[in-house]
Amino acid sequence: MDPTQFLEDIVHEPTQAEGRGFxxxxxxxxxxxxxxxxxxxxxxxxxxxxxACERTRRNPDDDYEWWHLDSGQYLIExxxxxxxxxxxxAEIQTREAVRERGAFHPTLSVQSLGRVxxxxxxxxxxxxxxxxxxxIVGIDRR
Numbered sequence: 001m002d003p004t005q006f007l008e009d010i011v012h013e014p015t016q017a018e019g020r021g022f023x024x025x026x027x028x029x030x031x032x033x034x035x036x037x038x039x040x041x042x043x044x045x046x047x048x049x050x051x052a053c054e055r056t057r058r059n060p061d062d063d064y065e066w067w068h069l070d071s072g073q074y075l076i077e078x079x080x081x082x083x084x085x086x087x088x089x090a091e092i093q094t095r096e097a098v099r100e101r102g103a104f105h106p107t108l109s110v111q112s113l114g115r116v117x118x119x120x121x122x123x124x125x126x127x128x129x130x131x132x133x134x135x136i137v138g139i140d141r142r
Contacts, residue, residue: 001139003090008081011130023095023132028077029053029067030115050075055129064129069103071124075115076105079130084111084139091138092116098133101125105134 003022010016016023029052036048053074055065082090089111094104103120116134127133 001088003082003136003139006082006084006088006090006139008083009079011079016132019135021135021137024092024113024134024136025079025130026076026127026133027079027130029069029118029127030075030077032073032075066129067127069118069120069124069127071120071122074118074120076118076133077115078113078134080113082110082113082136086111087142088139089142090136091140092134093137095133095135098125 004010004013004017007022011025016025030050031053032048033051034049037044037046039045053067053069055067057065084090089109092108092110094107098104102122103118103125105116105118108116118133
């Protein structure tokens with residue numbers, strides 16, 4: 001099933017559709033400053049306090065900026081939005097290029113795209129604005 005029929009705000013479809021699925025691009029990265037809350041019934045859910053990670057230009061004339069993310073946990077947000085009907089779910093995995101550089105997120109089965117936890121090890125990672133970080137590897141019936 002073609003995921004583009006359910007996606008909006010695609011950055012560059014020909015590039016994102018290369019390979020084994022459809023790549024998702026990063027729009028923002030956040031540090032978690034204070035914990036959120038999760039309870040049994042959902043009546044006491046509270047979002048964590050977040051701070052947007054700063055981006056910098058490698059060169060003054062660059063069009064896009066970079067995040068330098070040190071080792072740790074972050075939340076990332078995608079440029080794209082996904083809206084699947086209730087009977088479908090998308091499976092999303094970390095792109096190989098990201099995993100091979102010491103960062104990953106859990107494999108997800110979702111109907112829409114929210115923020116995703118990104119774990120980074122070692123010396124950290126540099127991620128360019130709009131980098132392809134995840135791949136929709138399939139859309140299946142629930």
